[in-house]
Amino acid sequence: MKKQFLAAAFALAMAGANAQSAQQAINYAITFPNAQHHEAEIAMTIPAAPAGALELHMSRSSAGRYAxxxxxxxxxxxxxxxxxxxxxxxxxxxxxxxxxANHGATVKVSYTLYADWTDGTYAGIDRSHAHLNMPAVIMWLAGADKRPIHIDFADVKHHEWLIATQLKHENGTVYSAPNLQYLMDSPTELSNFKETHWDVKNTNGKSERINLTIHSNDEQATIDNFGKMVQTVVLEEKAVFGELPVYDYGEYTFLDDVYPTNAGDGMEHRNSTCIVDQNEKVAGNEVDLLSTFAHEYFHSWNVKRIRPKALEPFNFTHADMSNELWFAEGFTQYYGELLLVRSGFHNVDEYGNTLSGLVNAILNTPGAAKYPATEMSRKAVFTDAGIAIDPTNYQNNFTTYYYYGGAIALALDLRLRSEFNLTLDDFMRTVWLTRGKVMKPYTVADLQTDLGTVTKSPKFAAEFFDKYITGIEKNNYEALLAKAGLVLRKRAAGKPWIGLPPLITGGRMATVHGLGAGYPVVITPSMFSPVYKAGVDAGDVITEIDGKKVNDAATINTIIADKKPGDKVSIVFNSRSGTHSGSLLIEENPALEIVTFEKAGLAPSADQKAFRNSWLSSKVK
Structure with missing residues (x-):
């Protein structure tokens, strides 16, 4: 009943918007007379302009991006x-x-847009295409958020371009959005792309059309074959939640642009996703590309409909902060890779490498050791593709919420399976039915409530959130992974480690001290590392270790190669304050890896094999 009511409400809203559109719609016309130099000309017409001064804005944030x-x-x-x-x-x-300030009933505005960055956040225009993320393109009228909008991509035929977008097609080259929020959430690709599509029958008996559009140097047969691979992933994702979302116009569109000079990105939207790849073409890279497709499509449930309350509605005038990105992005990160295993595109050994990244992030980084997942989520306002000219200390105060949350999802999945005979799929389905399907934005407390509901143990849910979400305790990953016949172990057990981050060869510090271009300049080291504990900091130049001259980065590895954890060596380094010497304690490399019992020379039990199979096997019936 509620589902029918929501569908009817959406239909009425659309009908109301269409009824007003002839006189109330704000109209845009976008043309590309200077595409070869990355420019677009945009004309905006505001009928029934409100009285008083009009304020026109360019956005400072973008849906799906938080900085x-x-x-x-x-x-x-x-x-x-x-x-x-x-x-x-x-x-x-x-x-x-x-x-x-002074205007009549109708106001026309025009401006030039420069766009030369093809990713999920900005816009890219050249002779081959116009890749448009709307917040980077559209100037909007303050106070007119609910007015319908029409956009005419007037000269696409001149450029021999097709139009791919989640916007509603009105006629010819004209598309519409019911309001500003929907427009800003609707990336558009204008190019001579190739396309394939398929229908998925939903549990309500209706079909949802999935469109795959790819602008790349590939043959149609490659796109058709890749579409079949994407379809396999789509069905696995549907199995997690038990159904597809009901897409607003009955369609979901993957917008993919593939070219080596792209910035690379993936950005979720309500009825589409914008994926930008840096490969030469799809052919030969299909499985690698699927990782982004799996992640972004999962967002059509988790983020676009299972929506953090802090992001609803999205504010385009400043960065939008949320406590929930460990769930919104981190759980999506976990599922994106898990579903490639369930789909048959990765095996358990490859998945072990993926899980190693998650576990190292939560157990071996200062950010995760010192701060909870909620705080790392809030740091997205600075770290989510944000640009900083000055140095930051993210090495020591930030762990990405993608991996932090992904590691939490891994632990919760394994604990639900071993302690409650449930799965993380059950939890996600509960959150979907309670929050996402009815478009009821959630808070961290709501997620705790839903975990208590699905486990029938509010006590477990409270403890889990207190320790691992708002607290900084960590789950016992070694014991949990063992239940699936996986071993968590040191990747380089017994090997010497001083914890140097990637070094810059040469640099101004080396030049100042007359050391020559080969000397390695340190960037910010982890506070967990021996070099940090020895006093070495960003910008310092290491000149000696163990009494041996260091004149290039490779020398350092040679010097410590025959050392053992626990050994002490001397270190000399230069900084602005002068030459410093001290003692450097060699430690064991803390990096972890996850391998199967079989690879570790152990025999998994029947229960461990069954647990692993239940976790990683296909759920498509």
Whole structure:
């Protein structure tokens, strides 16, 4: 009943928007007369302009991205005029805000957009395509969030481009959105892409169409074959939740752009996802590309419908902060890779390498040791593709919520299986039915409630969240993984380690001290590392270890190769304050790896094999 009500409500909203659109819709026309130099010309028409000064904004954040991004820097030639073509005064009152004080009932605005960065956040325009993430493209009218919007991609035929988007097709080259939030969540690819599609019958008896559009240097047969691979992943994801979302217009679209000069990215949206790859083509890279597809498609449940309350509605004027990204992104990270195993594209040994990354992140990084998952989630306002000119201490105060949350998901999955005869799928399905399907935004406390519901143990849920979500305790991964016949062990047991991060050869510090271009300059070391404990910091130049001259990065490995954990050696390094010497305690390399019992020379029991098979086998019936 509730499902029918929501569907009817959405239909009424769409009908209402369409009824008003003829006189109330804000209209955009986007053309590309100078595509070869990465420019678009954008014309905006505002009918029934509200009284008083109009404020026009370029966004500073983008749906699916959490740090601040200054999209206004790529907009210029901003002009305004009345319906009869008379110029109106436009005042720039902030870097990304323009004001029109005096105007009539209809206002026309035009501007030039420069776009030369193809990823999920920005926009890229050249002779081959226009890759448009709308917050990086669209100037919008403050206070008009609920007005319908029409966009005419007027000259795509001139460029021989097709149009791929989740926007509703009105006619010809005109597409629409019911409101600003939907428009900003609708990336669009204009290019001579190749396409394949298929229908998936949902549990409600209706079919949802899945479109795969790829702009790349591939043959159609490659795209068709890759589409079959993506379809396999889609069905595994459907099995987790028991159903597909009901997509607003009955379609979901993968927008993929593949080219070596791309920035590389994946960005989820309500009825589509924008994937940007840096390969030469799809052919030969299919399995590698599937990782991003699996992750982003899982977001059509988790994030776009199972929605953190802190991100609803999304504010485009500043960075949007959330405590829940360990779940929104981290659990999605876990499932994206798990589902490639269930789909048959990765084997258990390959999956062990993936799990090693998660466990190392939560057990071997200062950020995870010192701060809870909720705090790491909040740091997304600085770390999610944010640009910092000055150095940061992220090496010691941040662990990505993708891996932090992924490791928590791994532990919870294994604990639900071993302690409750349940699975993480059961938990995700509960959250979907309780929160996502009915579009009820959640908080951390809500997720705890749902875990208590599915386990029938509010006590377990409270303890789990207190220790591992809002606290900094860690699960016993060695014991949990053993239940599936997997061994957690040191990757380089007994090997010497001083914990140097990747070094910069040469640099200004080496030059200042007249040491020559070969001397390695340190970047920020982990506080867990021996070099950090010895006083070496970013910008320092190591000149001697164990009495031996260091004149290039490779020398360091040679010097410590025959040492043992527990050995002490001397170290000499230069900084702005002068030359320093001290003692460096060699430690054992803390890096962990996860391998099967079989690979470790052990024989898994029948119970361990059954546990592993139940966890990693296909769930598609």
């Amino acid at each position: 601040t991004h200054e999209f206004g820097k790529n907009v210029y030639n901003v002009k305004a005029m009345s319906a009869d073509g008379k110029p109106l005064d436009v005042k720039q009152i902030a870097g990304d805000v323009y004001q029109i």
